[in-house]
Amino acid sequence: MKTIITTAITIGLLIANLAKPCLAQTATSAPSASVSGTYSLTVIIHNVNTRSGKLYVGLANNQASFTGESFQRKVIDVTPSGELTTVFEGLTAGKYAVRLFQDLNGNQKMDFSGQMPSEPFGLSNVSMLMGPPDFDQSAIELNENKSIRIRMMEM
Incomplete structure (x- = not known):
């Protein structure tokens, strides 16, 4: 139980810094023209059980931007059905x-019930x-245009 609570707190802290900087940016549904030497990362989110609200999505390019303010951010409106998609563009090769x-x-912001996240992540x-x-x-590892799938989790 202690491990679960520690994990939940850490997840909450990782994600807690995500919302505030996201407010000025919104998601785009289609990638723009590729810039030489850069790539796009398409993020497909599935297992979205509650069909309301917004998704705050942060892209990290190192440990500091993973635990703190994201390198890039998007806000996605949750649609009534289907998977949700956003694209990060103009990324150089590397780890994200x-x-x-x-x-x-x-x-x-990410809400909690006690120490456990009460919103999907x-x-x-x-x-x-x-x-x-x-x-x-x-x-x-991003060294070409890629698509990844992320499964929503709930505690």
Whole structure:
């Protein structure tokens, strides 16, 4: 139980910094023209059980931007059905990790019930939590245009 609570707190802290900087940016549904030497990362979010609110999606390019302010951010309106998609463009080759949460009540922050997240969240390369993830565990190598799928999780 202690491990679950520690993991939940760490997940909450990873995602908590995501919303405030996201307010000025919105998601686009289609990538623009490719810039030479850069790539796009398409993020497809599935297992969205509650069909309301917004998704706050943060892209990290190192440990500091994974645990703090994101390198790039998007806000996605949750649609009535289907998977949700956003695209990060103009990325140089390297390692990137995605973290996101679903704001169900419109307060633009990750909510908790005690120490456990009470709103759905997701991380790249993480489908089951066995402890607090770090940047390297969540990172994907971007060396071409890529699409990744992230499964929404609930505690």
